[in-house]
Amino acid sequence: MINKDILLIKKEIINKNVYALTFKCDDIAKIAKPGQFIHIYLPGYTLRRPFSICEIKKDGIKIVFNVRGKGTREMAKWQEGLSVNVIGPLGHGFSAIKNTDRVLLVGGGMGLAPLFELSKHKNVVKALAGFESENDIILSSYFEKYLNVTICTTDGSFGVKGLVTDFIKKTVSLNNINRIAACGPKAMLKVVANISREIKVFCEICMEERMACGIGACLGCHCNIILKDGSLQSAYVCKDGPVFDALSFCFD
Numbered sequence: 001m002i003n004k005d006i007l008l009i010k011k012e013i014i015n016k017n018v019y020a021l022t023f024k025c026d027d028i029a030k031i032a033k034p035g036q037f038i039h040i041y042l043p044g045y046t047l048r049r050p051f052s053i054c055e056i057k058k059d060g061i062k063i064v065f066n067v068r069g070k071g072t073r074e075m076a077k078w079q080e081g082l083s084v085n086v087i088g089p090l091g092h093g094f095s096a097i098k099n100t101d102r103v104l105l106v107g108g109g110m111g112l113a114p115l116f117e118l119s120k121h122k123n124v125v126k127a128l129a130g131f132e133s134e135n136d137i138i139l140s141s142y143f144e145k146y147l148n149v150t151i152c153t154t155d156g157s158f159g160v161k162g163l164v165t166d167f168i169k170k171t172v173s174l175n176n177i178n179r180i181a182a183c184g185p186k187a188m189l190k191v192v193a194n195i196s197r198e199i200k201v202f203c204e205i206c207m208e209e210r211m212a213c214g215i216g217a218c219l220g221c222h223c224n225i226i227l228k229d230g231s232l233q234s235a236y237v238c239k240d241g242p243v244f245d246a247l248s249f250c251f252d
């Protein structure tokens with residue numbers, strides 16, 4: 001884990017509420033894994049803000065975020081050349097993809113960000129990307145550079161009409177998928193986990209729960225893990241996740 005000031009070298013406006021920031025930090029990039037996150041310090045705010053590492057480049061990393069509250073509103077004003085204090089990479093990312101894997105990515109909205117780096121792997125063969133409507137579509141062009149993407153919109157204004165979870169079973173069977181990686185709203189991840197259990201496909205989910213310290217010290221992101229014997233064990237999203245085996249994460 002590295003704690004240092006890093007330089008903002010590129011700011012992209014994806015749409016009126018979504019921004020991508022690229023930071024120069026070869027040391028963080030060298031050790032970062034898909035699914036891990038960085039914790040960003042915002043001057044004047046006690047709590048850092050966590051963001052998934054969307055892309056790992058040779059000499060830096062990219063995050064993509066949407067403006068939700070005061071902190072992200074502040075970040076949207078940042079300009080290239082600014083120095084920003086971060087801690088990272090933090091948490092457990094996705095486990096290594098094996099030669100025999102055929103991976104499906106399932107992302108809902110901003111949940112696509114931590115999945116993007118995986119899309120570059122040759123064994124990641126397909127992505128399902130879900131949005132409310134055409135105006136909410138983000139990052140699809142990033143993924144389309146590397147794999148086939150089906151865009152699903154709830155209102156049917158673009159792509160196929162429905163929720164990403166409506167298309168998992170068919171996509172798995174058509175593409176001989178034996179592994180799923182998913183990120184999105186908790187309700188979506190719960191459905192993905194249930195489907196993967198039903199169709200017996202290994203699945204990892206990336207949870208973006210609210211957090212405070214980000215390093216397992218404040219106990220603010222407590223969750224439960226289901227052990228093989230059915231008993232529950234305490235865990236923390238920031239240090240035991242944010243990526244969990246879908247079978248072991250307790251949603252209740």
Ligand SMILES: Cc1cc2nc3c(=O)[nH]c(=O)nc-3n(C[C@H](O)[C@H](O)[C@H](O)COP(=O)(O)OP(=O)(O)OC[C@H]3O[C@@H](n4cnc5c(N)ncnc54)[C@H](O)[C@@H]3O)c2cc1C
Binds near residue numbers: 053072210242
């Ligand atoms: C591991 C992890 C990775 C994340 N990766 C990304 C990412 O790649 N891109 C991105 O846009 N966001 C990501 N988030 C969410 C992001 O951290 C929050 O949106 C951000 O901290 C909100 O800060 P704020 O000061 O703008 O909002 P606040 O003023 O703190 O809150 C504003 C609103 O945002 C909601 N909110 C705050 N934190 C979260 C959260 N963790 N998850 C969902 N809703 C939240 C609050 O409930 C509130 O409604 C991630 C969160 C975690 C825990």
Ligand code: FES
Binds near residue numbers: 210216217218237
């Ligand atoms: S955020 Fe403090 S323990 Fe996870």
